[in-house]
Amino acid sequence: MTASASSATNRVFNFSAGPAALPESVLREVQDEMLCLPGAGASLLEISHRDKLFVDILHDAQDTLRSLLGISEDYSVMFMQGGATLQFSAIAANLLRGSGKRAEYLLTGSWGKKAIAEAKKEGDAVAIYDAKETNYDRLPTASDYTVSDDAAYLYYCSNETIQGVQYPSEPDCPDSVPLVSDASSDLLCRPVPVDRYGLLYACAQKNAGPAGVTMVVMRKDLLERADPNTPGYLYYKNHHDNDSEWNTPPTFAIYVLGKVARWLRDEIGGLEAMEKINREKSDSLYKIIDGSNGFYRGHAQQDCRSLMNVTFNLPSDDLTAKFIAEAATHRLAALKGHRSVGGIRASIYNAMPREGVETLGQFMTDFAAANG
């Protein structure tokens, strides 16, 4: 298998916003088991989701997430398909449709906007804060919004990947209102007080695994609110009651997710250790931005800078293009920012090694010196 061994030396530092870098040790395990999952006599790709070997893998992934995040038995942990996009509809179909209430949204970036558009199809959904006037570079302060005591739920996106805006902690929310979060691009980057949430979800392809599976953590009492006439795949109770096997789950994505969660717990040491590393990594890049005399201009306001997506602009589009081209010669890949913000986006999720961030930091310093 020299092909595999040699190709591994060609790996770049991959700053993709998602699907994104995975721990190399996880990829090696997956590679080793590709033809034969131990005990199966077949690839994981080939065995039934009802096979005890897979059911154990699914339960282990759930249990590892529970231990990492401190998820109590008051919550269901489900694996679903369709990404955050399907959740946009499922949340509103389960918790808003027919409730006679209104759902309230905090809009701090692109993903929140997409979520409310789907919710409006299902009922009364209102943005009680919208940062569009400053191109989504900031968070609301407590005085910027008021949540109704009888809202169906309060929805926010904890980390806006495109803008690089992250909530440092949960927004204010009355106890009577379920707090719902799209944590797709920051779940597992730091500890989370799950007990404050009604529903918390994340597609896996940022911090937790490959595209194709979404983790949904939902307070069990909320499962009963939806009308059973909700389209079956969107009806959370089907997934909960059947332990994520109402229909065939995305077995491979769950298997990789479980390995990533174990890596995080056993190799990194859990979410507090992970947060410390993530803070060191992101701080080192923000320090270079702030020390560049305006050559690099961060998009997000300082108090809401993301640990995961470092977004910044250069003085011109030409320099941005030059930055990306020269970075590639240093094995630094996938740095182009989203068109709505422009410039550079360095996504430095859990699996981005310190060495990658250091290499990028040095390159940024050198590039500013040569072109500033």
Add this chain to the structure above:
Amino acid sequence: MTASASSATNRVFNFSAGPAALPESVLREVQDEMLCLPGAGASLLEISHRDKLFVDILHDAQDTLRSLLGISEDYSVMFMQGGATLQFSAIAANLLRGSGKRAEYLLTGSWGKKAIAEAKKEGDAVAIYDAKETNYDRLPTASDYTVSDDAAYLYYCSNETIQGVQYPSEPDCPDSVPLVSDASSDLLCRPVPVDRYGLLYACAQKNAGPAGVTMVVMRKDLLERADPNTPGYLYYKNHHDNDSEWNTPPTFAIYVLGKVARWLRDEIGGLEAMEKINREKSDSLYKIIDGSNGFYRGHAQQDCRSLMNVTFNLPSDDLTAKFIAEAATHRLAALKGHRSVGGIRASIYNAMPREGVETLGQFMTDFAAANG
């Protein structure tokens, strides 16, 4: 990489109904590329779905399916998540809801029953044939049902995996009515006259790849029928208009699907060659059943026996258990029938090698001789 090399020798003949056996050559390619997709400097699992490398993979998978099935430009080829189960709702949401028409269903097994249950949430859906009285062992004849000229669509399941009942060709359907088929467990097993369909879909985990992706082939004029207020992920037009990248698609599952499709076209020689092999494989097992003097009793009537799922019963539950246990010692795995039919189900999808079927056939002959 001796672990991989040695573990491959432990592979069994895997008769799982799905997820199911994959071509070993495909698994080896996936293994070789796991750390580094050629040209990417990263695993396929790690690169963006917007990366040209992945977009090319997606287009190649579509093109290979088009060439295998002879799909014209009148049809869209989409990749979606959520399995057949999500399609049950999506079909009715797009083609039935608000249409003022009724959808008509032919029920010849478990999957058709699940499909109509979801459709009834969206509108008027009626079973115009239901084989439940004979525990779904047969197909309707032309005189058993009449399709309304103004039906929203006629729905059927071309191969009922659990019962092992397969349509030898399309059911009668007026030209005015879109024919819709769940071909999850037999698409790609033989040529299909796609032009006769309005919509044809198949989850991948039988004949085409891993769990987590569903192929949807839809006549483009039907895309316009749905209300844009359909939940976004269920609204086919979103997927079509964005070439299966409305949101992050299940990149790995599409990548493997593309490799399986190429294997089928380039190694096997296409669908006519595949059908010939599938017919030889299934005929050899049905011949043993028919020649066993009643020791083995096939579940499906002879005229609708499946090429894919060979279902049969033994004289007693004890003998069934003994059969399964002894088969395992011959590297024959995952043969237990579904509880609703009992007995044995040998799923012999495209990737099951002749050698596996021959080994099973010899075992069946020997077992009947020893226990009959």
